Amino acid sequence: MKAVWAIDRLRTDTEREQAVDFVADLGCNMLVTNSATTEMVARAHKRNIQIIATVFPYSDDDFENAHPHSLQKMREFEHKVSDIISEQSWLRLHGESYRWQSFVLPRTLLCFEHPESQAELKKRVERALDIADGIALDGFGFANYYACFCDRCETLRKEASAQPPDLSDIEIMGRVSMQTLTDVHRLLYDHAKSIDPNAIVTNHVWPHFLPDEYIGAKYKLDYCTQTISWFYPPEWRLERVEMEAAEMKRLENPEINRFVPFIGIHDLPGFVRTPERLAREIEIALKYGDGNLVISRLNTLQKYPELARAVRDSLKK
Ligand SMILES: [Zn+2]
Numbered sequence: 161m162k163a164v165w166a167i168d169r170l171r172t173d174t175e176r177e178q179a180v181d182f183v184a185d186l187g188c189n190m191l192v193t194n195s196a197t198t199e200m201v202a203r204a205h206k207r208n209i210q211i212i213a214t215v216f217p218y219s220d221d222d223f224e225n226a227h228p229h230s231l232q233k234m235r236e237f238e239h240k241v242s243d244i245i246s247e248q249s250w251l252r253l254h255g256e257s258y259r260w261q262s263f264v265l266p267r268t269l270l271c272f273e274h275p276e277s278q279a280e281l282k283k284r285v286e287r288a289l290d291i292a293d294g295i296a297l298d299g300f301g302f303a304n305y306y307a308c309f310c311d312r313c314e315t316l317r318k319e320a321s322a323q324p325p326d327l328s329d330i331e332i333m334g335r336v337s338m339q340t341l342t343d344v345h346r347l348l349y350d351h352a353k354s355i356d357p358n359a360i361v362t363n364h365v366w367p368h369f370l371p372d373e374y375i376g377a378k379y380k381l382d383y384c385t386q387t388i389s390w391f392y393p394p395e396w397r398l399e400r401v402e403m404e405a406a407e408m409k410r411l412e413n414p415e416i417n418r419f420v421p422f423i424g425i426h427d428l429p430g431f432v433r434t435p436e437r438l439a440r441e442i443e444i445a446l447k448y449g450d451g452n453l454v455i456s457r458l459n460t461l462q463k464y465p466e467l468a469r470a471v472r473d474s475l476k477k
Contacts, residue, residue: 161189161190161360161362161383161420161452161453161454162187162188162189162190162451162452162453162475163188163189163190163191163192163212163362163420163453163454163455164182164183164186164188164190164191164192164454164455164456164457164458164461165192165193165296165364165422165454165455165456165457165458166179166191166192166193166194166195166456166457166458166459167194167456167457167458167459168457168458168459169194169195170193170195170200171195173197173199173200176193176195176197176199176200176203177200177203178462179191179193179200179458180200180203180204180207180209180211181207182458182461182462182468183209183458184207184208184209185472186461186468186471186472186475187471187472187475187476188209188455188471188475189208189209189210190209190210190211190212190360191204191209191210191211191212191458192212192213192214192296192362192454192456193211193212193213193214194213194214196211196213196288196291196292197291198291201291201292201293210293210294210360211291211292211293211294212292212293212294212295212296212360212362213288213289213291213292213294213295213296214288214295214296214297214298215281215284215285215288215295215296215297215298215348216284216298216299217269217270217272217277217281217297217299217300217344218267218268218269218270218299219231219267219268219269219270223270223276223280224268226276227274227276227277227280229274229310229311230270230271230274230276230277230310231268231269231270231271231310232268232269232270232271232302232303232308232310233271233308233309233310233313234264234303234304234308234309235304235309238263238264238303238304241263241264242264242265242266242303245262245263245264245266246266248262251428253266254391254392255391255392255393255426255428255431258392258394260368260390260392261305261366261367261368264303264304264305265301265303265304265305265367267299267303268303269299269301269302269303271308271310271312271313272300272308272340272341272343272344273308273310273312273313273316273340274310274312278344278347281344281347281348282347282348282351285348285351285352285355286351286355289352289355289356289359293359293360294352294359294360294361294362294382295348295352295359295360295361295362296362296363296364296385297345297348297361297362297363297364297381298363298364298366299366299367300341300344300345300363301341301366301367301368301369302337302367302369303367305367305368305369305370306333306334306337306369306370306371307333307336307337308337308340313336313340316336316340317329317332317333317336320332320335320336333371334371334372337369337371338369338371338372338375338378341369341375341379342375342378342379342380345363345379345380345381346380348361349361349380349381350380360382360383361381361382361383362381362382362383362384362385362420363376363379363381363383363384363385364385364386364387364422364454364456365379365384365385365386365387365422366387374386374407374408374411376408376417376419377408377411377412377413377416377417377419378416379416379417380416380417381416381417382417382418383417383418383419383420383452384416384417384418384419384420385420385421385422385454386404386408386419386420386421386422387404387422387423387424388401388404388405388408388421388422388423388441388444388445388448389401389422389423389424389441390424391424391425391426391431391456392426392431393430393431395433395437398437398440398441398444401441401444402444402448405421405444405445405447405448405449406448408421408448409448409449418450418452419448419449419452420449420452420453420454421444421445421448421449421452421453421454422453422454422456423438423441423442423445423453423454423455423456424456424457425438425455425456425457425460425461425467426457426460427457427459427460427463427464432460432464432467433467435466435467435469435470436470438467438470438471438474439470439473439474442455442470442471442474442475443474446474455471
């Protein structure tokens with residue numbers, strides 16, 4: 161897969177058509193979007209592009225009202241921090257403070273251990289596959305990046321601590337949380353394939369999972385997209401970009417998923433990368449991703465023709 165990830169909503173038919181044509185002209189074969197329509201998919205197929213619809217685990221008002229106990233719970237102080245930072249601008253929380261992610265995710269996520277959440281997520285997968293060629297799971301993690309503290313998850317940890325091997329509380333928490341995340345990926349992968357065996361199931365490993373930042377290798381998917389270069393400056397040294405890509409490739413188990421390098425480039429003034437730098441990152445991505453890569457975001461490439469040119473030239477090589 162050579163994919164462009166469009167984070168922003170594509171609001172009109174014209175914007176969606178332009179996006180498809182733009183991605184095809186870059187030499188890519190996949191567009192990940194939250195704005196898929198049947199018309200867009202039809203146009204994409206004419207240009208040999210597959211449309212992948214994003215699926216998120218965020219709560220909405222209906223779910224929250226119907227199943228308040230099926231939401232992720234953080235520790236009390238983390239909820240307090242969340243209340244404070246939800247009033248801060250996105251830029252202040254991330255780009256301007258050198259943070260990949262804020263201290264906690266200021267969003268409400270479904271707890272993956274509840275049957276009501278699992279049913280809701282399966283429904284979201286079905287809706288996505290009604291239209292698109294595949295799904296991309298995004299946001300599948302914990303709001304505090306390590307665990308949920310709802311009653312059900314607390315019980316799971318208690319049960320695990322009563323079983324051998326004899327582990328510390330912190331080890332058990334990491335282990336149970338990891339099981340939760342690998343289970344929900346397996347559940348949605350199987351569900352997608354039961355609807356359409358040819359559906360592509362991919363993701364972006366985000367938010368981080370602090371007990372194991374390389375957890376992506378364990379997620380059952382066709383393609384597991386993992387960050388080798390993040391959106392905000394200062395950019396990692398290219399040696400680190402290559403080190404991350406090499407480590408993710410080393411951990412890859414082709415029976416579980418194929419590793420796909422993810423390159424994030426933001427469009428804000430002062431955040432934009434040079435075409436030379438982007439070309440080097442793409443070179444590293446193609447080397448360790450066996451020719452697969454994801455570049456995000458679409459609108460950065462649309463806004464800066466020199467970056468689009470760097471992608472096109474790099475993919476032609
Ligand atoms: Zn929970």
